[in-house]
Amino acid sequence: MTGKAKQHPALEAVRQSGTGKVKVAVSDIDGVLRGKYLHLDKFFGAAESSFGFCDVVFGWDSSDTCYDNTTLTGWHRGFPDALARIDLDTHRRVPWDNGVPFFLGDFVQADGSPLPICPRQTLKRVLKRAEKLGVQPMCGVEFEWFNFAETPQSWAAKKGVDPQTITPGMFGYSLLRMNHRREYFNALMDEMLAFGVPIEGLHTETGPGVYEVAILFSEALEAADRAVLFKTGAKEIGSRFGVMPSFMAKWSEKYPGCSGHIHQSLSDGKANLFHGAGSPRSMSPLFESYLAGQVAHMMEFGPMIWPTINSYKRLVDGFWAPVKPTWGLDNRTASFRVIAGSPKATRLETRCPGADINPYLAVAAVLAAGLNGVEKGLKLTAPPITGTNEGAENIARAPRTLIETTRIFQRSEVARDWLGDDFVDHFAATREWEWRQWLDGVTDWELKRYFEII
Template sequence: MPSKKRVSAPTIEKAARSAKIPPSLSVPRGVKTWKEAADWLRARGIEDIECITPDLAGVPRGKMMPSSKFTSNTSLALPSALYRHTISGDYPEETGNFRYEPRDSDLKLVPDLSTLSVVPWESDPTAQVICDIVGSTGESVPYTPRNVLKNVVSMYRERGWKPVVAPEIEFYLVAMNDDPDYPLHPPKGRSGRSIQGGQGYSIAGINEFDELIDDIYHFSEKQGLEIDTLIHEEGPAQLEINLRHGDPIELADQVFLFKRTIREAALKHGIYATFMAKPMQGQAGSAMHIHQSVVEIETGRNVFSNPDGSASREFFHFIGGMQVYVPKTLVMMAPYVNSYRRLTPDMAAPVNNAWGYDNRTTAFRVPVSDANARRIENRLPGSDANPYLALAASLGCGLLGIMQGLEPSAPTEDTANEGSIDLPRGLLEAVSLLESDPALEDVLSAEFIGLYAGVKRGEFETFMQVISPWEREFLLLNV
């Protein structure tokens, strides 16, 4: 696959020596203890630290403080209502199982020191750390995104397994536009012209934004984030970053930070980076494809393969589970009204729940690989999805298939995108499906499902208050 390789830059070891940082503290990302955290911050002259956590939309929320206060056993708290507002900042009315905490009591931020890294685009020395959320007395909070994913991973661990994932994130670069009534359009590259569509895998298309991409790599290296490859996709100024496979929580953390990193690098060059699923009419949408496999913790053996190299029953049950349950959890992979504009026929996105070998028209593709690397690619999630929730849903659906011994359909040999659409066609239908099956509560929790459904219904009601250009064009003088 053609890729844009990182430009030469000082190695971490050289940078550490030049900054007189001890080798034991030269790692760009993560420490084990609070003592190491204090030394790590002091060695870099860090003045401020951002304590962040993803909300339901995957937006970073949290607090900033001086680094000296961070390491002095300070208690950090956020209101529980933070997980009950919509993407537009509204607070929906209570309905069904969607309820506000009566006292709007505090939730505590618990820093995960393994995620400690610098914030390379800040002018003052600044660090960041991703935080878990617990209740005011330390109790588990099941509805926060990182905890939802952690619960799914723990269910695999109880069986002696560890899921392995590799996300692929597509996004568009667009010219700055401060008026939401006007359509987006591609930015100008180094040639002085706006790049057009049809540039899939074009190295020249990537080179149009060389300096911006160099900053993405530079910012990523400073944070200890690893990019596998970068390509130009089909849309105009649409790029895709592939991440190396690994632990689901670590990879969700990376996607969470990558989105922030890419936006900041783009702003530095006077460009927007957007992860909307469908930012431009008539152009391909942006996906977050997820490659998934499962390995035994003790042996590292791929659970999807038998000793003789053939596909295991767990492999087929995992696919069966995805076919049954992914349509019911699609709202976690396609979370907005705009998401369903991507999931339409003839727009390079699957609109089915079929599977097949090396078949990109199916929702669940099995790439060509040897037995050790046997995996299943979920091609349904959009890049607008919260990575923690998309991974939790995808892995949870596969696990339900294994637990219930679900058999998949026959693999699709030809195109799967002709005929009926086998997925929810809009946000409200998808929300109802999430609430329809009690089995989903076993992996996602009833509390999360009720809260998430209420927020999504609130977002739909906010959307319905907006009159679109289509309505003005075709209804204004005709009805």
């Protein structure tokens, strides 16, 4: 540990916490936090350099089934310990876990360089390149998610069928529906704030038991940290109230899907570089190049914003989720919504990601696409759409399957340039695996359609 690290205030805060343990967590490839408690002595030893964490967190899927097609981790390597490094700047305490100190970490190789398949390191790679461009990305993440009156036991007993939402009906922006579970939602507002995940707004959305949260914007890495922590924190808090949150992109064909919108701007450390005071659209030339990058390249990063089989069930015409790489001025039907307001508030909202994203990878994807436009000086030639895809008649819609977007991603020179060959090959392999699991599965739709009649 460097002298500066030895003096980090987080270490003294842990010493003064009065606890005998620390909780640490890392993100797996799907954005699920995997973690453990560490004894204080083990924690301080780990804080000096690193600690071992089985690399299976990058070698298995969300059901803990190991991939059979990856190179950098897998059965052929024996799943050794990888080196996890604690990020002392992520220190917070967990209000619902007796205030235990908590830290996030990421992975490094034996020589100290970033592990290329670590999601948090993948985002850091993009941010390092942004720094060379002289810009600091600022982000804020929003999630829509459904809340169910279920427990792990009740859901297992139902065998994955007919979950019970906490409230019925379609009732957006409803104070009445919020009042029904006010203890849960007050806990979300208050305990997330104490956990270092400040919520800017929380309200009901259109659908039974569905809510939307806007997490206060920050520097991009912190924004992704907050987004990852919100998803896990909501589940941990919800369990106390008999609530099971689900960030699945589309749990029922009857209702709109759940989004994971990402707001972005670029700063020079003092001012918002997206604001163009002399422009008719209040967009700076840098903003236009950034937006041009997303219009041109976002579809090449498809599996990073639509990472599951279910993600594509959300991409239905007429159900709010945008299905084409379009942009518009304050148009919520476009993939890229330009919010051109005051110098402070001017930003881009990328609306195509779903709530099932790994926030580190989704933020890395939108920034890489946009910053590539800045780096290449792309011009915004595509006109804005009006209404719902009016003006986008000749623009191809997004693919409807994970395997299609994965193949596009795997061939993308832009993705490989920004994310590295090792990450692209590994992540593409994990998505191909996910697709194969789907191909082998027999669904209730098939049983209902074919069991008796065929």
